[in-house]
Amino acid sequence: MTVILAAEPIPEQHVEDLQQQGLTIINLDNVQPEQLATIDIMFGWNKMVGPKILATPNHRLKWIQAASSGVDYLPLATLSEQGIIVSNAKGMHAVPIAQTVMSYILYFTRGIRQSLSSQANKEWRHHEIGRATETLEHRTIMVFGTGQIGHQIAVYAKALGLKTIGINRHGEKRDAFDEILTDQDYQTKLADADFVVNMMPLTPETENFFDTAFFNAMGEGHYFFNLGRGASINETALMAQLNNGHLAGAAIDVAQTEPLPETSPLWTTTNLVITPHISGYIPDIHERLFRIFEQNLPVFLTDGQLAVNQVDLSAGY
Numbered sequence: 001m002t003v004i005l006a007a008e009p010i011p012e013q014h015v016e017d018l019q020q021q022g023l024t025i026i027n028l029d030n031v032q033p034e035q036l037a038t039i040d041i042m043f044g045w046n047k048m049v050g051p052k053i054l055a056t057p058n059h060r061l062k063w064i065q066a067a068s069s070g071v072d073y074l075p076l077a078t079l080s081e082q083g084i085i086v087s088n089a090k091g092m093h094a095v096p097i098a099q100t101v102m103s104y105i106l107y108f109t110r111g112i113r114q115s116l117s118s119q120a121n122k123e124w125r126h127h128e129i130g131r132a133t134e135t136l137e138h139r140t141i142m143v144f145g146t147g148q149i150g151h152q153i154a155v156y157a158k159a160l161g162l163k164t165i166g167i168n169r170h171g172e173k174r175d176a177f178d179e180i181l182t183d184q185d186y187q188t189k190l191a192d193a194d195f196v197v198n199m200m201p202l203t204p205e206t207e208n209f210f211d212t213a214f215f216n217a218m219g220e221g222h223y224f225f226n227l228g229r230g231a232s233i234n235e236t237a238l239m240a241q242l243n244n245g246h247l248a249g250a251a252i253d254v255a256q257t258e259p260l261p262e263t264s265p266l267w268t269t270t271n272l273v274i275t276p277h278i279s280g281y282i283p284d285i286h287e288r289l290f291r292i293f294e295q296n297l298p299v300f301l302t303d304g305q306l307a308v309n310q311v312d313l314s315a316g317y
């Protein structure tokens with residue numbers, strides 16, 4: 001008997017199918033301590049129950065289908081030691097996140113930011129705001145992380161006339177990028193990148209990657225967007241660059257501490273847009289996650305392997 005712990009909702013229409021295949025589903029809210037040793041698969045992770053399963057002697061957990069693309073919050077070393085495989089949700093967030101990045105770019109360049117503040121004061125600042133608008137042809141976007149999301153950002157960016165530079169670990173070519181550099185040699189083009197986007201997973205290499213030296217090396221009046229993970233950027237350094245005007249604007253969808261505390265100075269930083277980790281949201285998120293899971297399930301049941309989205313536990317993504 002194979003037992004699935006549903007730590008994320010399994011859409012109702014699929015529950016019966018799974019049961020007909022002989023699978024047992026336990027919902028997180030109903031799981032009893034004596035059942036922890038019986039669970040084979042976790043659909044989603046839960047930070048209270050997951051570690052208890054890993055600490056249960058002779059537990060049977062073999063596969064975790066994470067509900068997110070980033071898996072930095074999982075105990076990756078323990079999972080690797082215990083021979084547990086992990087698949088992530090990569091792919092399903094690419095379109096909404098890439099569209100969110102385009103909305104940040106257009107907000108800053110098409111006078112929307114200034115129009116909203118002028119609207120709040122009931123002022124019709126036609127000439128002043130109009131003259132401050134910019135268009136995007138011949139501007140450059142540099143995207144750190146050319147995976148599912150980074151590539152989709154480049155697709156949309158090219159449609160808006162931007163030159164696209166992608167950064168990945170080994171310099172692998174990707175269609176929508178005009179140029180690819182690595183995390184070791186991006187510095188040659190950084191000052192020319194009007195828009196810099198972080199779309200890398202959080203790993204030991206990418207933690208605190210975007211620091212004071214990085215922001216200093218960006219061009220005057222350029223823009224920085226973080227939709228990867230909060231811990232990849234030094235938030236104090238970013239605030240300093242916005243406050244001193246070196247950067248013209250920034251947007252963050254993720255923060256080192258989430259929810260962002262009421263006392264955080266980020267809330268009131270000049271020219272900083274904060275979206276509350278919503279860029280990847282899609283209305284049918286549970287159905288999309290299930291579609292990834294159901295591609296893996298038959299392969300897992302047959303030979304204990306996965307068909308798609310397997311995480312390299314040593315790389316962390």
Ligand SMILES: NC(=O)c1ccc[n+]([C@@H]2O[C@H](COP(=O)([O-])OP(=O)(O)OC[C@H]3O[C@@H](n4cnc5c(N)ncnc54)[C@H](O)[C@@H]3O)[C@@H](O)[C@H]2O)c1
Nearest residue numbers: 069070090145146147148149168169183200201205228280
């Ligand atoms: N804001 C959100 O709601 C949200 C949603 C989904 C994903 N994310 C974040 O975005 C990340 C990327 O998601 P994805 O689906 O595109 O993943 P992906 O695995 O498809 O792509 C990851 C990319 O990062 C690159 N990379 C990894 N380490 C690197 C390094 N040290 N230097 C340069 N490049 C490096 C890889 O080469 C790859 O191109 C996730 O890990 C997650 O942290 C955020």
Ligand SMILES: O=C(O)[C@H](O)COP(=O)(O)O
Nearest residue numbers: 067068069070089093280
């Ligand atoms: O990595 C992701 O898929 C998104 O950031 C969503 O992650 P979360 O579900 O852990 O917030």
